[in-house]
Amino acid sequence: MEHRLSQRVQGKLGLLVYRRGMPVATGQIRDASKRGLFIATDYTDVQLNQILELEFRFPDKQEKQFRRLKAHVVRKSDEGIGLDFEGVDNDGFAISSLMHWLTRHHRSVSYFPVRRQQAY
Template sequence: MEHRLSKRTDGKLGVLVCKRGMPVATGQVRDASNRGLFIATDYNDVQLNQILDLEFGFPDKQEKQFRRLKGLVVRKSENGIGVDFDGVENDSFTILSLIEWLKQHHRSTSHFPVRKQA
């Protein structure tokens, strides 16, 4: 049985995964909470406890500004990666904006298409 410390919000939003500021993969946020999120991706060149930068934008917003969060890799699977926001510095407003956007846009398409690694 899984025990979560915060409620997850399901949704779909394209995300760019970066290591040390360089884009390395695309994926799709599938669920998020105040404490972390799960990214569906076939990218697997990550280690547990590695910090990743996550870049995303809200497709329906007037502004075309991308937002960034940092996440600590806490889970890897063949379907994607789970990242935790604890222990890394993030803007809580950006996290809350992401969760609210996911709540309002359950059927949205990704900004970055998920691509298979070559």
């Protein structure tokens, strides 16, 4: 049985994944809470406890500002990466805004679509 400390909100929002300040992948938020989130991505060059940055913007807002959050990897799977906000410095307002947006929008939004890499 799974015990979460905060409620998960389902939703979809495209984002960019950064490692050491450089964009390395695209992804899509699938669910989030105030403590972390799960992103669907085909990015596999990541280790547990590694810190990543996530950049996104809300497409229906008048502002064109991108927001960036830091999180560390707590889970890896074939479908994506589980990330936790605990232990890294983040803007609480950005997390609250993300949760509010996901709660209000249940449609798929993908400015940075997840694409599977093809083997050559």
